[in-house]
Amino acid sequence: MEQVKAAFFDRDGTIIKDVGYLDSFDKIIFIEETLNLILYLQQQNYKIFVVTNQSGVARGYFDLEFVNKTHTYIKNLLLKQKINIYDYFVCPHHQDSNIVVNKNYLLNCNCRKPKPGLILAAANKYNINLTKSLMFGDKIIDINAGLAAGCKSFFIQEFFNILNQDRIKYYDSIFK
Ligand SMILES: [Mg+2]
Ligand SMILES: [Zn+2]
16 A cells, blocks of 8 residues: 655644634634645645644543534635645643643643654554655644654744745745
C-alpha cells in the first residue's frame, strides 16, 4: 500500500482563532490564511489532519462529545470551501491533579503535545510517511511535537500577512 503524505494542523490559533477554551460553536472564527494554505497543500496531494490538545475536557469545561461535535461542525463548514479535514486527533488529558476535574482524563499521556502521540496515531491509522509530512501550529509545543514525529514543522504565523499575488510563489518556494 502506498504511503500517504500528510499535513498536520493544530486547531486553536491555527485553523480557528484561539478563544481560550472553545465552548460554543458561535465562537468559531476561521483563519483565512490557513485555509488558503490548506487548499494549496491539498492540490499538492497532502491529506489534511488536525491534532489538538483539548485539556478543557480534563478540566471539566466541556466533554469529549462536545469536542467531537465541534469537529463535525467545522468539517462540514470547511467542506463547503472544498477543504477536507481527513480526521481529527484529540488529547483530552492533563497530568496535574490540582486542575483536573474529570478524573477519567487525569493522565501523563503520550498524546499531549509537545509529545508526538497524536501524530504517531494518525500515521499508524493512515499509513502516513512522516518524513514527507508537515506540521503547522502557532506554539512551540506544536513545532516540537512535529519534530519529534519526524515532520518538517512550521509556525503558522509564517504564512500570515502574505499578499494575495505573492502567495503561491511563496508556497512553491517552501513546498515544491
Ligand atoms: Mg494553538
Ligand atoms: Zn493525551
